[in-house]
Structure formats: structure tokens, C-alpha cells
Amino acid sequence: MHASTIRIDTLPAVVAGAVLALLCVAAVPWAWDRWRRKVPGRMATTVLAVVAVVAACGLAVNAAGSFYPTLGSLLGTSPNPEEGTVADAGPDGRDLGRTLATAAQRSANGQGSLLHLTVTGARTHLTRDVDVYLPAGYTSPGYAGFRFPAIEWIPHFPGEPRQVATLYGLPDLLDKAIASHRLPPTVVIIAxxxxxxxxxxxxxxxxxxxxxxxxxxLSADLRSWAYRTLRVRTDREGWAIAGWSSGGYCALNLTVRHPQWFAAAVSMSGYDATPRDVETGDLFHGRRDIQHANDVSATLREHPSAVRLLVTADGSAGDERAALERLRAAAAPPVELTTWTLAPAGHNLAAVREELPAVLDWLDTQLGNPVPAGRLPAGQVTAAGVWPLPDVGTPGSLRGEDATP
Known part of the structure; x- marks a missing residue:
């Protein structure tokens, strides 16, 4: 059994942690005078009890928020990145042609196909796992020569592509939404x-x-790879980004920083600026210009562009509602901001799964249909919407008004 298969966000895991903590606490007075070497024995049982109580509390908080669904996600291991997918398309999708036979078989039953592959960025040279959802119509002769709208879906931290399938249940929801004509046939790229x-x-x-x-x-490299490898639209109106929690912040920030490539974004229970905590660390190292350039509210206020944003917040989450209010205060035309304050449900995967159908309905109103390759709309943002990005100094990184994917 691998760590990635051990769930730690379930009620049995929380109960087991609580029982173990109670036993450790009870062991302190029970063994107090039974130790042959009293001082080290008493210290050991006391420390063990404290650690067990802290661990039990951590399990309870983790279950409430679904931060680390498995022990593997806590430890940062990914033994099976293909989990939840139906075929592996290889490095940079070089085996995509072979996997399309599997996709065609599933398409006959009205099912889309989630494929696993890796992508190495042409600019950054980063190599990351990527899952790609191809809708049922992708292999249909009726759509030959068509390019499909695309959604880039950003997993939450410490998530990875396979969790969007196995925990969110996104492929099944996409199948249902497309089959019921509540979403156009859409390619979804999960990096x-x-x-x-x-x-x-x-x-x-x-x-x-x-x-x-x-x-x-996530913006230039992944998009240019998709242009070359997948039949996706190349106009900005055919692209959206979505995500939950940290993925929601990513969706907003990438879209407002690159309006020449993305027209719409969904942030489910996200925020508007990067935190600085034990998991994130210091991303900017004193460069306030870089930090400011990654503040979504500041970008909306200082560099408004023709983007359409959906931002949701849990009614009981003060930090989410505060971010939503900052975004409302900053957004002005040509920005179109839609906000939803949801019934209190907590920052957890159950709430995500409940919210996803409505999010897909909203995306349906933002994405166009598949378009014949020779008749793609231009869909470009005005020059005023592209703003100079400060240089972080990393080779290959976007800077200035670089708009080359």
C-alpha cells in the first residue's frame, strides 16, 4: 500500500487519530510511577501525548478543509500520476495519435477521455504532469478540422492533475454538461x-x-504546446482558466496578467494576493514591484482589460468575502466581474463538487463553440490591455509586453 492510497481526510481517520490521542494522554498518569527511570520515561510519554493531540487536531482541521486528501499528498509523493486517466500520451503528447483510438471508442458511448502526459516548456524548460480532457466530439468526423474552446484548470495546493479527476469528479461532470448542451465541446487542460x-x-x-x-x-509554454499538439482555438475568446482555492487565485492572476491570451476566469473560493506562510515561503524576496504585479485587485485597478471574471466566496469565510469585496472595489469597465456569495459550506472538496455544475453553466456563457480552423475569430484584446510585466530575472520568463506564447 502506497501513501497515495491512504486517505487522511475521512471521518474514520479523524476518529482513529482522536482515539490514539486519548490513549496517549491516558498513558501519562497511568505510567507516571511505573517507569524504572522516571524522568526520561515521564518526558517520553508526555511528549508523545502532546504530539498525538496535535496530530489529532491536525487531522480534524484537514478533514474540514480537505487540504491533504491522502498521506501521499501530505508527503508530496506522486507514484501514479496517471490515476483517473484512460491512456498515457507520452512526453509532450507524442503518443497522442495512438491514444485517440481509445478516445474514439469512448466517444461512441458519449464519453470524453482524460489523457495523461508530460509537457516540457519551450521557454522555461520546466517539465510537469498534465492531464488533458478531450470531449466526445473531438474524434468525431463531424468535427474534423474544427478547433475547440479550451479551459485551463489549475489544481489547488497541494493538489495535482489526477486529483481533479479522482476528487473533483470533473470528467464525469464535463461529459454530462456537454451531453446536455450546457457546455460546448471543450478541451480541458489540467497542469x-x-x-x-x-x-x-x-x-x-x-x-x-x-x-x-x-x-x-502555465501561460505561454502550455498554450503554445496546446496550439501545436491539440485542436484548440488560438483566439483569446476561446480560452478560460478556472480553479479552486489557490487554483482560483492562479486563474484570476494569470488571466488579468495575460489578457491577450485569456478572456475569462473562474475563482472558486480563492483570493486576490499571494500569502506568505510556511507552505508558500517568500516568492518575491523583497521585490515589491513583482509582488504588486501579482496582486489581482491592484492589476484590475491599474491595468483594466476586457476580461470576464467569476469569483465565488463561502458565506462563512471572512477572508474569501474580504477578497471578493476588494475585487468588487477594483473592477471597472472593461472588466466584467460576477460574484457569488455561497451558503456556508466550508473550504472543502464537498463544497467544490456542489459548486462545479453551476460553474460549468457560467463557463458555457463565456466560451464559444468549436470553430473551423480557417474561420477563427481574431478576438484580440486592445493594445491598452497588455501591460509591461516586471522582469523577475529568471531565464525564459515573460517580461515587459512580451506576448509571444
Whole structure:
């Protein structure tokens, strides 16, 4: 049994942790005078009891928020990145042609196909796991020569692409939404925003000062790879980004920083600025210009562009509602901001699964249909919407008004 198969966000795990903590606490007075060497024995049982109580509390908090669904996600291991997918398309999707036979078989039953592959960025040279959802119509003769709208889906920290399938249940929801004509046939690209190891390695999808160019990989590299490899639309109106929690911040930040490439974004229970905590660390190393350039509210206020944003917040989460209010105060035309304050449900995966159908309905209103390759709309943002990005100093990272994917 691998750590990735051990769930730690379930009620049995919480109960087991609580029982173990109670036993450790009870052992302190029970063994107090039974130790042959009293001082080290008493110290050992006391420390063990404290650790057990802290661990039990951590399990309870983790279960409430679904931060680390498995022991593997806590430890940052990914023994099976293909989990939840139906075929492996190889490095940079070089085996995509072979996997399309599997996709065609599933398409006959009205099912889309989630494929696993890796992508190495042409600019950043980062290599990350990527899952790609191809809708049932992708292999249909009726759509031959068509390019499909695309959604880039950003997993939450410490998530990875396979968790969007296995924990969110996104492929099944996409199948149902497309089959019921509540979403156009859409390609969904789910990329790993962090890489390994994940423990204390929350990239927040930014080009870090002195670190990896995650923003450039997720925007320029991934998009240019998709142009070459998949039949996706190349106009900005055909692209959206979505995510939950940290993935929601990523979706907002990438979209407002690169309005020449993305027209819409969804932030489910996200925020508007990067935190500085034990998991994230210091991404900017004193560069306040870089930090400011990754503040979504500041960007909306100072560099408004023709983007359409959906931001949701749990009614009981003060930090989420505060971020939503800052975004409301900053957004002005041509920005279109839609906000939902949801019934209190907590920051957890159950709430995500409950919210996803409505999010897909909103995306349906934002994405166009598949378009014949020769008739793609231009859909470009005005020059005023592209603003100069400060240089983080990482080779290959986007800077200035660089708009080359």
C-alpha cells in the first residue's frame, strides 16, 4: 500500500487519530510511577501525548478543509500520476495519435477521455504532469478540422492533475454538461502548477524571484504546446482558466496578467494576493514591484482589460468575502466581474463538487463553440490591455509586453 492510497481526510481517520490521542494522554498518569527511570520515561510519554493531540487536531482541521486528501499528498509523493486517466500520451503528447483510438471508442458511448502526459516548456524548460480532457466530439468526423474552446484548470495546493479527476469528479461532470448542451465541446487542460516535492512548495503560479517561472509555463509554454499538439482555438475568446482555492487565485492572476491570451476566469473560493506562510515561503524576496504585479485587485485597478471574471466566496469565510469585496472595489469597465456569495459550506472538496455544475453553466456563457480552423475569430484584446510585466530575472520568463506564447 502506497501513501497515495491512504486517505487522511475521512471521518474514520479523524476518529482513529482522536482515539490514539486519548490513549496517549491516558498513558501519562497511568505510567507516571511505573517507569524504572522516571524522568526520561515521564518526558517520553508526555511528549508523545502532546504530539498525538496535535496530530489529532491536525487531522480534524484537514478533514474540514480537505487540504491533504491522502498521506501521499501530505508527503508530496506522486507514484501514479496517471490515476483517473484512460491512456498515457507520452512526453509532450507524442503518443497522442495512438491514444485517440481509445478516445474514439469512448466517444461512441458519449464519453470524453482524460489523457495523461508530460509537457516540457519551450521557454522555461520546466517539465510537469498534465492531464488533458478531450470531449466526445473531438474524434468525431463531424468535427474534423474544427478547433475547440479550451479551459485551463489549475489544481489547488497541494493538489495535482489526477486529483481533479479522482476528487473533483470533473470528467464525469464535463461529459454530462456537454451531453446536455450546457457546455460546448471543450478541451480541458489540467497542469501541475507546482512540481515535486509539494510539501512546503506552493508556487501560487507566479514567476518567483530566483525560482521557477511557473506563470510563464502555465501561460505561454502550455498554450503554445496546446496550439501545436491539440485542436484548440488560438483566439483569446476561446480560452478560460478556472480553479479552486489557490487554483482560483492562479486563474484570476494569470488571466488579468495575460489578457491577450485569456478572456475569462473562474475563482472558486480563492483570493486576490499571494500569502506568505510556511507552505508558500517568500516568492518575491523583497521585490515589491513583482509582488504588486501579482496582486489581482491592484492589476484590475491599474491595468483594466476586457476580461470576464467569476469569483465565488463561502458565506462563512471572512477572508474569501474580504477578497471578493476588494475585487468588487477594483473592477471597472472593461472588466466584467460576477460574484457569488455561497451558503456556508466550508473550504472543502464537498463544497467544490456542489459548486462545479453551476460553474460549468457560467463557463458555457463565456466560451464559444468549436470553430473551423480557417474561420477563427481574431478576438484580440486592445493594445491598452497588455501591460509591461516586471522582469523577475529568471531565464525564459515573460517580461515587459512580451506576448509571444
Amino acid at each position: 501541475d502548477p507546482n512540481g515535486e516535492p509539494r510539501l512546503t512548495h506552493d508556487s501560487e503560479c507566479v514567476d518567483a524571484v530566483g525560482g521557477p517561472a511557473n506563470d510563464t509555463f
